[in-house]
Amino acid sequence: MKVEILTREEIKRAVKCTSLDNIVFDADISVLTSIKTGGKALCCFAADRMEDLKKIIDTCIKNKIKFIVVGDGTNIIFNDEYNDIVIIRLGKDFDFLRFADGDKIIAGAAYNLSKFVNSSAERGYDFSDLSGIPGTIGGSVMGNSGSKNTGICNFIESISYISNNDGIIMEKSSVLKNSDFNYRHFYIPDLAVLTGVVLKTRKSDRNNILIKIKERIKNKKLTQPVNAKSAGCFFRNPIYGSGSAGELIEACGLKGFIYGGSRISSKHANYIENFDNATSKDIFILSKIAKSMVMEKFGIKLEYEVKLIGF
């Protein structure tokens, strides 16, 4: 069956036909991200229930409408234009945390990562390597976020997700394999939306864990611009070669360098801050400057860690 590409108005009509509530049309994107830039999206849908989530995905896939899930928007940058996409945010049914038998912890994709780390610590589960990282469980898993040596996927036993197999939408669960993830990377071919995870770790001393969390957060505040408007570390650290992405950018003399309303942080050179009404274009151009200077000086190609949408 041939599917025509719909016009903007036709897409809106198709979305309205779902009769779903919680849809904002011509949604302002900047409020959905921590860097606070970006234009508009065709609509933003808050999915509180699994059946509503499946309905909107089905509509999008059948009509060839692009969609994207946004968690807390702490690792994503949209362009400044009008984006013909449906933004999906996960609500109530996906915002939960349960401690089960056998040291298993079950979390919804919308659950806040810091709340998860702290609640787990109270029960003697050590996820301190993930402390101080903003965002949701879902966003965190999609980028395997974490610290220098570990990522959240190392703690995950299985995932639940909405699968899209050639247009067939269904709920699925699968055990996570080591080959599904690596440094700041996670990939399941048929995954459309991650809905939940089962995590596992060994129990240890609650007070020690709480001390480790406090130390990590203190250290993060000292070394990273955690209160600035940013999208976290902009580039992945190169796997080979000497130096982290931040060290390489700093060695190019770019700490504090300004382009438009954006700036390379003077605290940590792998962060780009929106310090004065920056546009996404300002930020993108500044990232290109950093990338090309690192290439010129060190012959190293930096790869983006942030998810750039529409660039």
Ligand SMILES: Cc1cc2nc3c(=O)[nH]c(=O)nc-3n(C[C@H](O)[C@H](O)[C@H](O)COP(=O)(O)OP(=O)(O)OC[C@H]3O[C@@H](n4cnc5c(N)ncnc54)[C@H](O)[C@@H]3O)c2cc1C
């Ligand atoms: C101040 C600051 C400090 C940070 N420190 C760290 C750090 O120490 N370590 C680290 O690794 N990261 C860090 N980050 C980056 C960021 O916080 C993490 O990557 C975070 O886990 C992303 O979660 P999120 O909910 O904000 O994801 P979002 O930014 O909303 O989304 C990220 C990606 O995941 C996709 N996505 C989100 N939810 C789902 C879902 N349910 N199903 C399918 N796809 C989904 C989005 O489409 C997007 O591609 C930092 C960011 C900031 C602003």
